[in-house]
Amino acid sequence: MYYADPSPSTAQIKWPPQVPDDNKRFTKVLETIKSRHNPTVTTVAQGVLEWKRVQGKRKHRPRYPGLAGRFYMSRIGIRFLIGQ
Numbered sequence: 001m002y003y004a005d006p007s008p009s010t011a012q013i014k015w016p017p018q019v020p021d022d023n024k025r026f027t028k029v030l031e032t033i034k035s036r037h038n039p040t041v042t043t044v045a046q047g048v049l050e051w052k053r054v055q056g057k058r059k060h061r062p063r064y065p066g067l068a069g070r071f072y073m074s075r076i077g078i079r080f081l082i083g084q
Contacts, residue, residue, distance in 0.1 A: 041075065
């Protein structure tokens with residue numbers, strides 16, 4: 001309950017010396033992941049546009065909306081968690 005209870009008693013905790021270093025390294029990993037995946041949405045959108053162009057005037061219902069919805073919701077959730 002250290003995170004849920006911001007009382008003065010938690011400020012007195014003596015963390016092991018490696019904890020601040022671990023926190024900094026973990027934060028750096030999350031920042032790297034976030035910046036590496038920034039262009040993903042643009043790349044996927046370009047791929048969908050190219051696929052549509054190649055398909056031409058075919059009048060069939062595409063199968064990708066469900067997949068795209070799950071993909072984007074997953075990305076939103078992951079980026080939200082990383083942002084926290």
